[in-house]
Amino acid sequence: MDPRHELDLIESRRQFFTGGGLRLGALALAALTAQGTARAVGATSPQMNPPLEGFPNFAPRAKSIIYLHLNGGPSQIDTWDYKPGLNDYFDQDLPESIRKGQRITTMTSGQSRLPVAPSKFKFARHGECGRWVSELLPHTAKCVDDIALVKSVHTNAINHDPACTFVMTGSEVPGKASLGSWLAYGLGSESNDLPAFVVLTPSWSSTASAQALFTRMWSSGFLPTRFNGVALRSSGDPVLYLPNPPGVTRQDRRQMLDSLAVLNRHRHQQIGDPEIQTRIAQYEMAFRMQNSVPELTNWSSETESTLDMYGPDVHKPGTFAASALLARRLVERGVRVVQLLHRGWDQHGNIAHDLPAQCRDVDQATGALLQDLKQRGLLESTLVVCGGEFGRTVYCQGGLTRENYGRDHHPRCFPMWMAGGGAQGGVSVGETDEFSYNITERPVHINDFNATVLKCLGINHERFTFPFQGLDQRLTGVEPAHVIDELLS
Template identity: 60%
Template sequence: MTPQTRRHFFSQTSAGLGAAALASLEQRPAAGSQAVGGLPTLPHHEPKAKRAIYLFMSGAPSQMDMWDPKPAMADWYDKDLPESIRQGQRLTTMTSGQSRFPIAPSVYKFAPHGKDGTMVSELLPHMATKVDEISLVHSMHTEAINHDPAITYICTGDQLPGKASLGSWLSYGLGTENENLPAFLVMTASWSGRQQAQALYNRLWGNGFLPSKYQGVALRSSGDPVLYLSNPDGISPKIRRRMLDSLGRLNEAEYARLADPETNARIAQYEMAYRMQTSVPDLNNISDEPQHVLDLYGPDVTKPGSFANCCLMSRRMAERGVRFTQIFHRGWDQHGNLTGDLPKQCRDVDQPSAGLLTDLKQRGMLDETLVVWGGEFGRTIYCQGKLTKTNYGRDHHPKCFTIWLAGAGIKQGFVHGETDDFSYNIVRDGVHIRDLNATILNLMGIDHDRFIFPFKGLDQKLTGVEPASPISAIMS
């Protein structure tokens, strides 16, 4: 065994485990699999999904204005939320000082769609045509009540920074089906609503305690798609190759001296960047897409950085074997002027989301691709600030919100969970965000309880130490 230095022993606490984990990462799965990398012990069971696309609505969409209609609230306009409903639940500092909590019924009309008459808001005419292909979950909940910890929680399994993200876990465990692209790619789409939006930090797609080769790679909408991917002026591909070969020899010598697994990760990242110089421009070039496909995603599809363009890109990534793609769409934090901003946000995502499902289905890919749509928490039925018949704002609400899933292993035309008349408390089939992550892992062939990484004396898991279970009711 390669000796480890005292410095590296104490830097990792669990000395040797990181090197052992890295060695296992470099092994290929059993013969017949197309995956490169990943753990030889995975999958734990036959996967239903080969890949996943996560459409993340950063800022928290208003569930009662989009997916979870509450018609009884029409009779409660401007009446205070009863204490029997609130039950002393925590409020944010933005509304905790209000003297009243006036009910703000949704101004948007809902209509039945699909074979079971699933109710969908007029804000989502394209997704309304897809209700027979998705599972709606109305009973999501979380403990986090502020954006940054809430997004960090759902993306990494912990409200505190430092843990590995969902995409990094999948990249680490399952590897990639394309050696020329990362297993985990991230895009941040432009948005049309309130322009002051919550910041998104790269820890949301970070590797945490996992080797850095498993962090998400963010694609940019302008300039180089990936920073520093292009060769500097005066550096030819031949010279770049010689530089990487020399760097590789230096890093191999460093690994022989320190046995730090992060050194091998650095070598892998250099090589991936070199291969991406060819693969990423090809990925970004949508000139080969026929017009009828572009039309599925809507008029903004050719605008780099638009949500429509990102959705088309996610399909192209899925075709090329990218394991996990995550699109962040900001601007959903509507504390005021909801009726001014929410329609713009819905226009951004409605047709592209439906178009993505149609495109995947037409290509025979939806049966092996999991698609998830949702935010970090929900919104309150009561108004923040001034209430009028035509406009209102809503505060953060972690006790219930709506997401949807579609594709591989997901029941079609199914609605799970129920909230009370105020969309304030769950009355049936609550689903914690840990359960959502357990579901995604399960559909990818992974038992969340057995999927661990030893770090600082603990068996780290995406779903943490609290109980979690896949949402079996929505799984086909």
């Protein structure tokens, strides 16, 4: 037999058992790639990214989500968890009755002391709910009556990469699907011209070391790769090679892709590789993005008052402010998930300079995003989530003065908040001890928080599964997770 044709006759056991479903998928994709012809005759385009059958499980409060991830672990003691009594413990060793033998990182395990470092920043009450908020977040503080705060989130990981992987995938072990990919898989997208899941990685101002952002934070893991997050570049063109080369018209490109789709579908029928489906869908989406992305990133339709609300950095591509406005424009156009990952929050030292710089990056734009969504009637259908991968220690890392200090990693308690679709604004869940070290009331595991996010989007997390490695995998893990009903309206 000619070895060039032998592969055509090979069908693995897995391909045999899954071939029926895959070939049905190919038929669906054939319909999608034929939309260019359909549009030419005036037909209505079907939904390119439909939800799974039966999803959402019940009427959702939110149709989309904007997830603001503050990568590095923001200090809760200096932002949301007000502990005025710490001033009485300045420079005293953290009591062993509080630490209770908890492991510490190698960055502070060699210190002879663990001196308590009170926050140098002032706090004040805000909103009708009377929530204490740091002076570093004046714009976000104006929105506290729309924010549901959890002060008692905890995680298993003490280092950045496994902690970030845990927050985004429900597991410290790489290879699992991210929250955004789960939602793109289950709920699809209302947009035919933009991806269901978009990732933005804005610049940061802190001089602190910035942890790497691994693509597993927006990876589809074991799900088909077409549910990967699509990362838009923070500088230059949002997407490389977006324009057609000189001499290639849009009609030429359409004909090329239609012909290529025929070849890909034929190959898929031969060998049953599901990634061929992804290739067809990606080519089609890239074609559509040639028109949609330039319009998306053009601020000319925005009013001066809106731009002013986000602050001067909104005019600088790649900043958090520009990314926040872009996030609003994306959900406005039917994108299901937008993820902003802002780096530079790993403040082991020099909090006096680095933390205010980071807060200036995000505070005005975050407040503006909530206000902008609200005045457009989008906040009711958009869930905004904000948080890091863990918190910071009450004890100081390195030298301690009243004016400056650093903090190490602390996974035992840290804050996260949500606002908008389904969240009960003004509520606060969970409490910590006087050192913001241990949880004293209503512990919330990160998988509990993710289960609550899924409920806002109309998904029962226990029923949202995908078979992989002999288990029905879930975003919330195989251990029991519980929705935090107190957060929901």
